[in-house]
């Protein structure tokens with residue numbers, strides 16, 4: 531579904547990713563892990579076209595999207611939830627969802643389906659997004675990606691800085707979407723959550739993929755060492 535080959539990118543002259551390759555097959559959940567600053571966010575932003583690709587290719591559903599703009603990738607079905615649950619703080623929860631729904635030209639049913647996955651948002655529809663807790667904002671950010679009816683979901687640390695009860699709700703939604711066959715590329719900091727959710731892993735270190743495989747393939751102590759701060 532998503533194929534990243536030899537990807538290189540960075541900021542100005544500072545190269546951050548060096549020949550990163552990974553695959554997310556149909557219905558697969560692939561988890562990218564690694565210490566702070568190894569390039570996980572840079573990888574997702576490059577996959578989505580938020581950052582330009584210096585070398586390598588990104589192919590989505592058999593189509594080379596390397597030179598497409600982020601909104602064009604979203605239109606093709608790449609749903610993105612960037613780090614830091616970016617919502618429009620002055621708009622209500624409903625307003626945030628409607629703006630995305632209208633931009634994506636999806637029917638109202640797509641909004642109802644997203645809210646069914648996050649029933650905790652239903653009583654908050656009139657509240658300003660800026661007045662939600664961090665966990666509620668993250669749920670709204672995922673719901674916004676879902677109203678575009680993506681064919682794949684790309685999530686950057688959806689559990690970061692969030693109260694444990696909401697982490698469990700978010701994990702359950704990701705698990706449900708995966709069970710329904712949606713391919714997912716997930717950056718996740720908590721190893722236990724990653725081990726419960728992922729089919730395969732890619733571990734980044736210094737802008738390189740240094741380990742890939744299933745949970746069984748990965749040597750637990752080796753992985754802990756690569757993730758230790």
Ligand SMILES: Nc1ncnc2c1ncn2[C@@H]1O[C@H](COP(=O)(O)OP(=O)(O)OP(=O)(O)O)[C@@H](O)[C@H]1O
Nearest residue numbers: 541544546564565566567568569570571572573613
């Ligand atoms: N806007 C930027 N300008 C310059 N350098 C940046 C910028 N954003 C990130 N970097 C640098 O790129 C490298 C990779 O950062 P990135 O955010 O991709 O790492 P990460 O693995 O996602 O880390 P974290 O877990 O802290 O989010 C780091 O050295 C970081 O300092």
